[in-house]
């Protein structure tokens with residue numbers, strides 16, 4: 001059953017994505033329908049090659065599907081021009097990537113406010129201070145990315161995503177390059193953004209522990225949603241992944257880090 005439109009931050013409807021033609025054709029998404037409700041933290045999991053990144057990229061307007069539709073809030077992305085898509089990504093979506101994607105020549109503070117600066121918007125100072133305080137990076141704002149640890153860089157990337165108060169934040173393996181302590185910090189921040197500030201977060205992850213921070217875990221196999229779990233613990237997620245991995249048609253569960 002689908003939720004009423006106002007409650008939905010992002011929606012995929014019968015989304016299909018086909019790469020290549022003829023014998024080399026790959027059905028990366030084979031008809032995915034899913035709602036991502038406002039104020040919820042969702043993790044997308046599945047074996048390597050199951051379509052997780054493709055789904056997220058289509059949802060976030062970074063890629064277009066072969067058929068089906070995606071909407072962010074009430075906006076259907078299907079017929080947007082490139083320019084409208086760019087503005088939508090800039091103004092309504094926050095991104096946290098595995099590789100941090102910070103601009104090396106800018107300070108942490110400049111990186112955090114960059115999307116707002118480009119949009120000609122000013123950061124709400126109270127909200128900026130709240131985010132920075134919560135992330136514990138107040139004393140790092142003048143540093144460049146090369147002067148920060150991986151965990152600190154990812155916290156800066158989280159701050160960049162949060163400061164503009166986007167409708168939805170997408171994370172593609174946001175903890176894929178972090179040690180377990182920094183992973184825990186970043187996941188706690190995303191969790192708090194949802195629980196305390198009503199944010200909507202969707203991440204792709206291979207890590208059952210990371211997925212256990214989510215309210216809902218959606219499992220993909222062969223380009224289709226095969227299961228959803230609510231508030232699962234890491235053991236339950238691990239067990240389910242193991243079963244999926246042992247399904248002959250799946251491509252195998254890879255722990256390899258994935259670059260965007």
Ligand SMILES: Nc1ncnc2c1ncn2[C@@H]1O[C@H](COP(=O)(O)OP(=O)(O)OP(=O)(O)O)[C@@H](O)[C@H]1O
Nearest residue numbers: 019026028047048049050051052053054055254258
């Ligand atoms: N640009 C592309 N051209 C051709 N095939 C592609 C392309 N991108 C992805 N695919 C294929 O589509 C399928 C889904 O890929 P996708 O990257 O979405 O999977 P994933 O679940 O994110 O995998 P991983 O966990 O390894 O990152 C795979 O079979 C992949 O080889």
